[in-house]
Amino acid sequence: xxxxxxxxxxxxxxxxxxxxxxxxxxxxxxxxxxxxxxxxxxxxxxxxxxxxxxxxxxxxxxxxxxxxxxxxxxxxxxxxxxxxxxxxxxxxxxxxxxxxxxxxxxxxxxxxxxxxxxxxxxxxxxxxxxxxxxxxxxxxxxxxxxxxxxxxxxx
Amino acid sequence: xxxxxxxxxxxxxxxxxxxxxxxxxxxxxxxxxxxxxxxxxxxxxxxxxxxxxxxxxxxxxxxxxxxxxxxxxxxxxxxxxxxxxxxxxxxxxxxxxxxxxxxxxxxxxxxxxxxxxxxxxxxxxxxxxxxxxxxxxxxxxxxxxxxxxxxxxxx
Amino acid sequence: xxxxxxxxxxxxxxxxxxxxxxxxxxxxxxxxxxxxxxxxxxxxxxxxxxxxxxxxxxxxxxxxxxxxxxxxxxxxxxxxxxxxxxxxxxxxxxxxxxxxxxxxxxxxxxxxxxxxxxxxxxxxxxxxxxxxxxxxxxxxxxxxxxxxxxxxxxx
Amino acid sequence: xxxxxxxxxxxxxxxxxxxxxxxxxxxxxxxxxxxxxxxxxxxxxxxxxxxxxxxxxxxxxxxxxxxxxxxxxxxxxxxxxxxxxxxxxxxxxxxxxxxxxxxxxxxxxxxxxxxxxxxxxxxxxxxxxxxxxxxxxxxxxxxxxxxxxxxxxxx
Numbered sequence: 095x096x097x098x099x100x101x102x103x104x105x106x107x108x109x110x111x112x113x114x115x116x117x118x119x120x121x122x123x124x125x126x127x128x129x130x131x132x133x134x135x136x137x138x139x140x141x142x143x144x145x146x147x148x149x150x151x152x153x154x155x156x157x158x159x160x161x162x163x164x165x166x167x168x169x170x171x172x173x174x175x176x177x178x179x180x181x182x183x184x185x186x187x188x189x190x191x192x193x194x195x196x197x198x199x200x201x202x203x204x205x206x207x208x209x210x211x212x213x214x215x216x217x218x219x220x221x222x223x224x225x226x227x228x229x230x231x232x233x234x235x236x237x238x239x240x241x242x243x244x245x246x247x248x249x
Numbered sequence: 250x251x252x253x254x255x256x257x258x259x260x261x262x263x264x265x266x267x268x269x270x271x272x273x274x275x276x277x278x279x280x281x282x283x284x285x286x287x288x289x290x291x292x293x294x295x296x297x298x299x300x301x302x303x304x305x306x307x308x309x310x311x312x313x314x315x316x317x318x319x320x321x322x323x324x325x326x327x328x329x330x331x332x333x334x335x336x337x338x339x340x341x342x343x344x345x346x347x348x349x350x351x352x353x354x355x356x357x358x359x360x361x362x363x364x365x366x367x368x369x370x371x372x373x374x375x376x377x378x379x380x381x382x383x384x385x386x387x388x389x390x391x392x393x394x395x396x397x398x399x400x401x402x403x404x
Numbered sequence: 405x406x407x408x409x410x411x412x413x414x415x416x417x418x419x420x421x422x423x424x425x426x427x428x429x430x431x432x433x434x435x436x437x438x439x440x441x442x443x444x445x446x447x448x449x450x451x452x453x454x455x456x457x458x459x460x461x462x463x464x465x466x467x468x469x470x471x472x473x474x475x476x477x478x479x480x481x482x483x484x485x486x487x488x489x490x491x492x493x494x495x496x497x498x499x500x501x502x503x504x505x506x507x508x509x510x511x512x513x514x515x516x517x518x519x520x521x522x523x524x525x526x527x528x529x530x531x532x533x534x535x536x537x538x539x540x541x542x543x544x545x546x547x548x549x550x551x552x553x554x555x556x557x558x559x
Numbered sequence: 560x561x562x563x564x565x566x567x568x569x570x571x572x573x574x575x576x577x578x579x580x581x582x583x584x585x586x587x588x589x590x591x592x593x594x595x596x597x598x599x600x601x602x603x604x605x606x607x608x609x610x611x612x613x614x615x616x617x618x619x620x621x622x623x624x625x626x627x628x629x630x631x632x633x634x635x636x637x638x639x640x641x642x643x644x645x646x647x648x649x650x651x652x653x654x655x656x657x658x659x660x661x662x663x664x665x666x667x668x669x670x671x672x673x674x675x676x677x678x679x680x681x682x683x684x685x686x687x688x689x690x691x692x693x694x695x696x697x698x699x700x701x702x703x704x705x706x707x708x709x710x711x712x713x714x
Binding site for chain 4: 269270272
């Protein structure tokens with residue numbers, strides 16, 4: 095199997111305009127940070143989302159979920175790690191974990207589900223539409239399956 | 250049982266700044282619309298979220314989920330209906346349904362989960378902390394249970 | 405001269421996600437409210453911005469300015485009035501005034517400047533590109549000049 | 560005179576959620592980027608805005624202006640440079656310049672004006688309220704005056 099690429103966690107510093115009057119970051123912003131991390135991940139894998147759109151492929155969000163474990167405050171720096179939880183060439187599920195950079199404490203977990211569309215809104219098989227992007231997701235998905243396998247084989 | 254109050258669905262017109270370059274509303278905004286609908290619902294029930302904060306009670310979001318069924322475009326008007334799916338005086342679960350006002354078609358469904366905190370971040374029992382707000386959520390939750398019961402008793 | 409159309413002020417209710425940890429609406433949101441009011445104004449004039457884009461004409465913002473006179477708080481309802489301060493078929497300047505609906509007090513004043521582009525980003529003369537939109541802006545601009553004239557003729 | 564501190568320009572990568580359906584970054588976001596750059600500048604100067612709030616001093620925006628010279632696209636990296644254009648212990652004016660990191664081309668210029676308030680909303684003289692923050696702004700303002708002086712003395 096191809097060697098696992100070292101992916102740096104994405105970092106984001108919480109901005110003032112992201113807070114609300116409760117005194118910490120508004121919950122809708124984590125959904126946006128997931129997107130930031132997703133774009134960064136694809137670029138670290140060598141194929142950015144901008145390039146994907148330039149190739150005529152859109153990847154809208156079908157579903158999102160987010161669990162807020164602890165608040166993020168103005169100027170806190172968080173690290174966002176993601177993994178490909180499911181991928182079959184048609185649909186993609188990504189999991190996220192947001193931790194505080196200073197303490198390592200968990201702040202948020204989440205998940206997004208995606209499909210692939212052409213510019214006319216027609217559902218695409220990414221495998222057929224763009225083999226290189228397909229290989230990228232497949233590769234990253236493989237790492238997770240391998241990691242799962244290792245966990246299981248310990249028993 | 251107290252008569253069911255007639256709650257008008259909340260309406261929102263999609264704004265230009267809510268779109269992204271995919272050409273329709275960015276998925277993070279629906280989470281914000283849920284919040285708009287939630288505040289409007291509480292006000293229609295007679296006890297707004299502003300009053301709740303003035304009484305020293307915060308209600309942060311513990312979790313959110315959202316399924317995107319179809320896109321909302323610039324200037325579309327959507328209707329948002331919500332219901333209290335669970336409430337026990339400590340935790341609150343609200344369900345949402347976003348439909349297109351013009352066609353009635355479903356656009357999005359979602360759910361948020363909440364708790365209640367005092368200004369120091371201590372978990373509150375709303376029942377003890379503020380009986381009137383507690384009664385409000387209990388009442389609205391009762392409507393849903395009754396509706397469920399009616400559905401079941403048909404069998 | 406064509407009779408002045410009665411334009412209702414645009415209303416916006418301040419949302420929780422629009423506040424920041426200072427405890428009132430974040431200053432960037434007023435820029436977005438100007439846009440909401442602008443779109444509403446065009447629709448009340450009979451020709452919406454959506455129709456303008458569908459006709460292949462974009463109207464980006466060239467400049468914006470905003471003076472914050474007093475804060476807007478969560479759930480406050482504001483009224484936004486706008487007027488065409490300058491228009492020559494090529495460039496458009498719009499002025500805005502935001503007041504509190506409950507008290508009538510001034511909250512913010514501002515201004516945006518716009519041009520017109522085709523889908524390729526080429527500068528357009530709106531007069532030549534779309535006579536009906538041109539007439540609309542010219543008409544609304546005329547009202548302001550007339551109002552100015554009346555003010556001056558009082559002296 | 561105290562030596563001029565080397566301030567790194569602030570960098571921001573344009574995010575997908577910052578674009579709109581015109582296909583580039585929505586104009587309201589530059590106002591938010593000014594804020595990001597302002598906070599970063601204060602931290603590089605050694606006294607962050609978070610510390611200022613913790614010391615009981617708020618610095619709301621009194622006015623903002625922004626001129627859009629050229630669009631910023633998804634994933635573009637911009638550099639934001641700022642300078643203290645005016646400061647007298649009571650009011651503060653900051654100027655901004657946004658350039659494209661790859662080409663050095665100018666994208667946007669802007670300005671924000673600020674005052675200082677205590678938690679009760681009372682206007683403060685920063686000089687009296689917090690000498691260290693006052694010295695920081697005075698120092699950075701001095702650099703600009705010196706730069707102006709050098710320009711003038713060339714004639």
